[in-house]
Amino acid sequence: MLLLYHFFMGLIVSSALYPIYGINVLIIFFTNILLDVDHYILYIFKFKSFDIVKAHNYFFNEEKSFLLFFHTVEFLLVLLILSLSFKLVFFVLIGVVIHLLLDIYEETRKKYIGRFPSIVWWYLRKR
Numbered sequence: 001m002l003l004l005y006h007f008f009m010g011l012i013v014s015s016a017l018y019p020i021y022g023i024n025v026l027i028i029f030f031t032n033i034l035l036d037v038d039h040y041i042l043y044i045f046k047f048k049s050f051d052i053v054k055a056h057n058y059f060f061n062e063e064k065s066f067l068l069f070f071h072t073v074e075f076l077l078v079l080l081i082l083s084l085s086f087k088l089v090f091f092v093l094i095g096v097v098i099h100l101l102l103d104i105y106e107e108t109r110k111k112y113i114g115r116f117p118s119i120v121w122w123y124l125r126k127r
């Protein structure tokens with residue numbers, strides 16, 4: 001999903017949650033926006049290039065599925081476990097869930113999922 005949609009939806013949801021969580025909604029807001037950094041990290045490792053424009057275009061045109069670490073069930077589970085001990089991670093978890101729900105909505109609308117939702121699934125398909 002485009003960064004702009006994440007920005008506006010994050011703004012709406014964070015504003016709605018402000019009366020409950022106060023200033024912590026900033027963590028939710030920025031996590032929701034910055035989660036797609038894993039796209040750029042993957043691009044850097046794969047192509048040994050820091051060209052952010054090419055990275056952006058790559059993911060819009062790539063036909064093969066790819067693994068985005070922050071967009072996996074395993075990452076959610078790690079955050080869930082850590083959030084039991086660390087309150088700040090709970091707000092990161094909310095931001096990640098909002099981000100993933102927006103991505104899933106967009107993927108459902110376009111009837112295309114370009115990423116593996118699980119590291120285990122990716123590993124088993126790769127073999």
Ligand SMILES: [Zn+2]
Binds near residue numbers: 099
């Ligand atoms: Zn995303």
